[in-house]
Amino acid sequence: xxxxTPAAPDAAPQATEAQQLAAAKTAINAVLxxxxxxxxxxxxxxxxxxxxxxxxxxxALFLGLDVATVRANVESEMRFEAPPRACDCxxxxx
Numbered sequence: 203x204x205x206x207t208p209a210a211p212d213a214a215p216q217a218t219e220a221q222q223l224a225a226a227k228t229a230i231n232a233v234l235x236x237x238x239x240x241x242x243x244x245x246x247x248x249x250x251x252x253x254x255x256x257x258x259x260x261x262a263l264f265l266g267l268d269v270a271t272v273r274a275n276v277e278s279e280m281r282f283e284a285p286p287r288a289c290d291c292x293x294x295x296x
Contacts, residue, residue: 227264230257234276241283249277 217225234257237247247254254273262272 226260230260230264233257234261238276238279241281242285244280245282245284248282249273249280 233247237244237254237257247257254276258273258276259269261276262269265272
């Protein structure tokens with residue numbers, strides 16, 4: 203007979219699977235929304251990245267849609283802007 207080890211008194215309560223899925227869906231939606239609204243963020247999550255592929259695949263699963271359709275929709279809303287470069291304003295100017 204095995205006994206379960208009791209949880210520590212200050213341990214965080216275990217989330218249900220539904221809570222875990224809801225949290226994942228919220229996080230995915232937040233990142234995709236930011237990618238489509240902020241060109242500087244989109245610059246780092248361009249459609250060639252692994253992150254873009256994983257986020258859009260997960261979104262497609264949640265929405266019950268074809269991955270290619272989700273990717274095309276997200277990509278059509280993205281605008282890309284390189285972030286400003288650091289200024290090298292001092293130092294070795296001749």
